[in-house]
Amino acid sequence: MPLLELRNITAGYDRNIILRGFNLEVEKGEFVSLLGSSGCGKTTTLRLIAGFSEPNEGSIIFGGRDITHVPLHRRNFGFVFQSYALFPHMTVFDNVAFGLKMRKVPKAEMRKRVMDMLALVDLEGFEDRYPREMSGGQRQRVALARAMVIQPDLMLFDEPLSNLDAKLRVRMRVEIRRIQQELGFTAIYVTHDQEECFAISDKVAIMNQGVIEQMDTPANIFNGPKTEFIARFVGFENFFDLKAEGGAWLTDSGAPIRLTQRTEGSAVKACIRPEDVLIGPPDAGFENSVPGEVLVSTFLGRHVQYNVRTAIGEFAVKAEQDHVYSIGAQVSLGLIANKIIPIPQTNC
């Protein structure tokens, strides 16, 4: 039985309905990310789970209990805010100890748990500092410590790393994942950064306009996006149509394409990553060959990026730099068969 279930949730206010008939399941110990661009409903979902707002319809089941109407302060979920929401008038110690104070934990035990947690997030010695005296990264760790020290049943993260610089973000996401695995709590993590969530999640739910388009492991989504939206999201840049005719898949210009992935229907949108498109002279003899003309050629160092015009659309190609084709060169592209992902037209 999943630890957390959202059943048929409708949420929003006035004329702004954000979630409609929304469902979600999270297993115990899982690190699940909700990924999507602004307005897709990921933050709304997280806040509903936390208890900051109530759904108009539907129910939230946690550990088998219906907690839809359980008030915020009784849910025992840790929440890490994007802005950290540290209490400015309290020291680091008091901030972290706050949740324990609410639970009337005795002083000695409280002190031990707080200090242990500070050590875990690498903030030993900072207990008497005030938030305003600390850097963004340090504050983030205080926020983390504060939420985790209460040993919550569930940890909720609302884009916690957005306000940090790139290097720190990478370091911190590794930390968060490490601590999650060490302490073993269940986490729901909201972000708009695809790389970040793929790096640390067990499962990713990609959301678009209040609906989960696909929820799966990062690898499965990366290699097998189920919708064009997701495909674009995970880096597929090249899309072309294929129609089934007489047992084979044909492009719009009639060229046959060999697919290795099975798919349904008689019309699909096929997609392929720039890295998986071979480029060579017109007589290269590639499988799934598509002739074209180079429009743009960009030298990236290790790779060269091309935009190639073909009869079936413009292709983005990323190739090693052993041979550089210049603008206007006639080339042929080879679409690596097992890298072509078909998306049934019904899903586009």
Next chain:
Amino acid sequence: MKKRGMGRYIFLALIAPGVLFITVFMLIPLFWVILSTFQEGGSFSLNNYISLLDSVYFRQVFGRSVRLSLLSTGLCALLGFPAAYYISRYSRHKGMMMALAIFPMFTSPVIRSFSWMVILGRKGIVNQALVGLGLFARPQSLLYNEFSMTVGFVQLFLPQMILSLLGVMDAIPTDLTEAAGSLGATRLVAFLRIVFPLSVSGLVTGAVLVFTGCMTAYTTPQLLGATDTQVLSTMVYQYAMSLRDWAQASAVAMVMIVVTLAVSTLFNRLSRRINPLAA
């Protein structure tokens, strides 16, 4: 180099009229008044103050002024906090709520006093309810006493408190109370531990304004008080206008200034205890 010098002169030239105005029309007369209270018949004397402190009447009036002002300040804080919190956090029509809150500031004292007569008078609404419900046998004396004066003060100065608090509360991010809630704090606890300490600077500003206002208010005690509930401001009026004893009037005024300054400083000190970050 030349440019910098010019800029400085221009700056001084611009602020000079204002500074001059305040010096001539406020600082100098104030200083002169202060000096005059230490004189009697042209020579230095503390008699003006001694005669005040000797008078039982003055001591009572002084005690009453301070007592009622503190009480009114406390009531304004107690009533103002929830009101400001509600307007800041939960109100859909913030502008309208604010307008309602500050409305009393725009009514004239005479109208206010008459309205209170209608409400608190012997035949007023409150008494009619009290007697009608059988709580009291006879109408209670709710007017022309310290009770009605306090009510009048609170009605008059509550808007100041609400506005001061509102300014500060609006600056408190909502996610702080959400964070507190997620950590197990009920709304009340979140208010006491998060909102209240962070609002203290607004509370102090409001308290100082209310206290000063109450100490110096004239028309409210005049119209809602009685002769045996005189306060310092009505006393100054009596000395200055009815008896034309300017020396005594100035001495009383000095006492008012000193007390107001002392209490304001005290409030500031207290606020720092509650919130170490308070300005």
Next chain:
Amino acid sequence: MKKIAALVLALILAVSVTAAFAEDKPYAGQTLTISTFAFNAELLQKNIYEPFMALTGCTIVADGANNAVRVSKIAEAAEGEYDVVIIGDMFVKQLMAEGKIDTIDASKLTNLGSIYENARAPMGEGYGPAYTFNRLGIVYNPAECPVEIKSFADLWNPELADYIAIPAITNTSGPLFYYGVAAAFGLTPGADDDAIFAKLAELKPNVKSNYTSANNTITMLNQGEICAAVLLDYSYTTAKSANPDYVWVNPAEGLYGGYNMLNVVTGSKNKELAELFIDFYLSYDVQYAEAMDGVDSPVRTDIELDAEHAANFTYGEMVNQLILPDWDFVTENLPAWTERWNETFGVK
């Protein structure tokens, strides 16, 4: 062309006619500044100021406030700021002590012969006349009052607990009341001050308000806060308009009263105009209009009023019954009386 010529001609005519009229007025362009009562401002404007302005062509600027404030204002004012002061007798004494009251050439006052003898120069030869008398009495509401009131002494009746209003000693009628209290118990102000204040202390339980504003007292009467108030006669007119059942009492102890007087302020630059104004104030038309409108009782002997209008004016026989305190004595004792009054009524 013809039309324009006609228009211009008409304009010239109009201007010259008005100019001619204006030039007829001997005091055109002059301003007369008077300090007077704030009470009944519109009626004063109608009955006195407008006719005078029409007659002389001057402009009248009236400054109204209560007696005590006006004394301060005039005492501190520069020479020439005020021309005429219309104020009660006690305050004329105070102003005289400050040297602010100028002498008047009695021969300029043509109406002097038509007014009561004791009104002609109450402050001594050379000083201004009185234009109205008033007396102190009691106004009570028979519907509310548990007892009938016929004298000052009646106010001590314990059944009137917390139910009466008396003037504060600093009020215009304060000293009058003080004399009335003395008379009620056969005491003399000055010599018997201790005994008088002892009696006032006994009265305290009955006193709901020690008023400084007669208007507010009338409101209290209307609202049922008090059932009786010690007031000057002209207040009764206002009170009666709110409730015709109110009863006016001429106290058995006697009619303690005073005059309101007209005087020229020292240093006036318009002395001639001022004296004309004072004379005008005593003219038949003005006195009659003021009496008919219930503003002031007339001081002319040739004015006959019917019973209705005479009802609460100090008029006719009553004028001779007026008991006037020695205002010098009052002024001398007022600070001491005020302090004792504060101690009696101001201290709990």
